[in-house]
Amino acid sequence: MAIIVEGRVITFLWMIITFAVMYYYMAIKKDKDYMIRTLPALSAIPEAVGRAAEMGRPVFWSPGMSGPLNDSAQGPQVLASISILEYVTEECAKAGVEITAIMPLPDAIPLVEETMRTAYLNQGKPEAFNPDQIIFIAEQSPYLSGVLGYFQRAKPASNILVGGFYYEAVVIGEAGNAIGAMQIGGTNNTHQMPFMVATCDYVLLAEELFAAGAAISQDPDMLGSIKGEDMVKILLMAIIGLGFLLGAAGITVIADLLGV
Amino acid sequence: MSALSKLANVDSRVFYWILFIALMVPFLSPIGFPITIAENTRDLYEGITDDEVEEGDVWIMNFGYGVSAWPECHPSVTVCTKALFREGAKIIFMGPHYDVELTYNKIHDTVRDDFVDKVYGEDYVFLGYITGGESAIAQLASNIRSVYPVDHFGTPLDELSMMQGVNTHEDIAGVLSSDTGDYGVHFMTQWQAAYGSKLAEIGIAMNGSTDLPRWQAGNYFGLSIGSRGGAELEILIGELGEATTAMDSISVSHLLLIFAVILGNIGMVVQRRSS
């Protein structure tokens, strides 16, 4: 392995194994449809829309401050959130419930509009979609004020707070609690997960957010790569388990190998 | 609704007023609870003092925080700047926030005595604002002058004596990164993991939970967590400052919050029982 830079051999092997396993499940075993495990937060969406229908109040969706679509950390969260928006909008169109989207992300507006329009179309109600259902408010504080003002006025029955949230998760989550809304949260930003767990009824933690997006979009590449990830996680757990037992016995071969 | 169950629904503004006033009281009559030093903080201080730092070593100090996080990060950065200067190290100041110049001016104020006998261009330089995330920090490791052709004041780096022969990660003895955002993590993935560079995080407390496993795994040689870390560093250097002053307010506000949490939970239990 002299051609691989010293000290980066295991890193290289790890990357190649991960990519190979993912490719296997994305491309070669394409015929088999992989299913994402039950995600309580996803299963709760019909309940959230049903609640809104009963109470005659709207459903609210927002992806949080996140960041531009081309941000490698925040972009994927916005895309997963928009997949979930499609599912929520279809449920709302089916139940005749109003859905409002407030978002601070300029570059994602075309995608959100396109997604909601398609969702209404899929339910045979293209005329029910009004672009004004999407409210764009830039910058964190105005966005927060806009959302809290909307909560005071419309008192949504259910809030879908999924995406790359920052500290607005605390404020919106708590304000949603105060008006008694049922809340489904989800983020891959570790720093906001505690607040979502504290203020939401259901939460998609970390990768569950992307899995939910894949479960809805049924994108075979996404599903295949998530299946591949799971397989590599099994390998990882085996290494940790074996390494732990050997480590406890004073044998450091695995730790030494990992450091090469 | 019984009085106890009302506890579960006190108007938030009541707490906000109490909190804001409670934060002020200790400034007017300080209490001064004892502070023990955490192992991670001691590792940081010992990693930038005595034989860990040689005369003339060039260090990077990344101001990865803006004016809003001054109370959280600046006391620790102040102590670490003093410690490095007293060991004869040279410091490159930089940062990814628009107001990095204000933070640079503030370090001159809080480290005034140590700056007296230091000369700009020989003992320290200020490269100024940087943006571009992981790409920028990766490129900094490879070629500082491609990211910073000139310093903040427009002086070409080649005209600054301390920057002679300093252009890649190999020429940097160590990096101290103080972050509200991700630049410290970028230094970890693109400097420490890639080249084994000596790196420590002067972090905000919120990131303490993600930074601690990294200090334990050896990615950071030391770690300061929030204003509490600042107070510990002030004790280690023997010059109490802003962080120590703030600790009393932190104590009062934390007790208040725990009291409110208990209140809320009692209210919830009572509400459950009555319904």
Added chain:
Amino acid sequence: MSQILRREAVYAFTGIITILMILEYFFWPTPQIWADTIRTWAIIVFNISLGLGAIRLLMQQSMNVQKRRENWQYSAMLLSLFVVMLLTGFAGYFATGLQTSNGIYDWLFINIYTPLGATLYPITGFYIFSAAYRAFRARNVDAALMLIAGCFVMLKNAPVGEAIWIGFATIGNWFQFTGQIPGMRTFSIVGAFGLMAYGFRALLGKERGFYAGGE
């Protein structure tokens, strides 16, 4: 031809750059000039792209004023302060290379931007208090565990905790140095896998959501 330019060529372009960054790391011990060039270009493009958000915000605020939308006066004030700050800043920049060399810009920077910047973000201190009070409740085992861990870490961080009872610091230190490690380390590991999965799909040209308007 134009369809290829709009799609396949873009995905290939992205994939090639991803691969080049990876190859440089594993096959060359020191950074390479061609990779330096790509990174430097990416930094410059990133700098320029930040202008996009600014333009969109200005367009929105100008529309508010033009159409006399609700609260348009605030937008008018925002725009006028923006113009003053921009002109004085550029005056300083083009005179000396440093925008803060202009007295008006510097004064606004120190006396308007700094206090507001130092005030707006800490507003979360209020909200975390009511969030903790309202939502930090032991509704179930999960919430109870989160509550217990949170309270002991708070009592360890605040010097008064140790002053009341040394046990608070001991238990709090356990949660800080051991208790939270599995959970936090899992997020780092899972995050690394997520990044590799997304990067791999982008590398294969199968991740298209990044581009304006998606697919």
Added chain:
Amino acid sequence: MAYPTAALDVIGLWIGWVLMLMIYSYPLYKENPAFRTAEHMFIGVTLAITIITNFSNVMKMCVTPLMQGNILMIVPLVLGLMIFSMLIPEYQWVSRYPIGLLVGTAFGLGIRGTIKPNLQDAIIDTITAPTSGGAMAWLNFLYVAVGLICSIMYFMLTFEHKGMLKAPTRIGRLFIMVGLGAYFGNTVLFRFTMLTGRAQFFLQVLKLIPM
């Protein structure tokens, strides 16, 4: 820092104090014109600072070297300006190339940089037995290893949490809750410290405590 003496500085200090109260009138009272004024002032000032700071950075890194003969710098300049085609619907596709450069660089550097610290170093630390600290150290060693395996198992996304997996994944979620709780506790310290700075500023301007 001493209390300012120059008139302009004293005025500036008091303006900052009033602006702070205008902002905190929102949580302490309710959303109101004073808050909105201060907030819009901040957005306007920040917007100008953003444009000027980035403009000067592009000048330093790209335009000046270009004018000094580095012809290649024309490429990032053009690529960067291409991103503004996002504002013109029919030419939006042109912006995909600069975005491709940003996304490709971000993922390439991200992938190569994340594996060692987040996977290798993390596992090495998890499986390295303690060399001191007695029984408690060994208990903690067991706790972290078991906790890590169960927590990772929780994030298996294509296997139902049933049968053999039900117990370990349930335990895994509890380990994650402990982590999030500690995270919450640390976040409280961060948020309160920032607010403490404002409480201190409030008193300093009133000269009740020294600057």
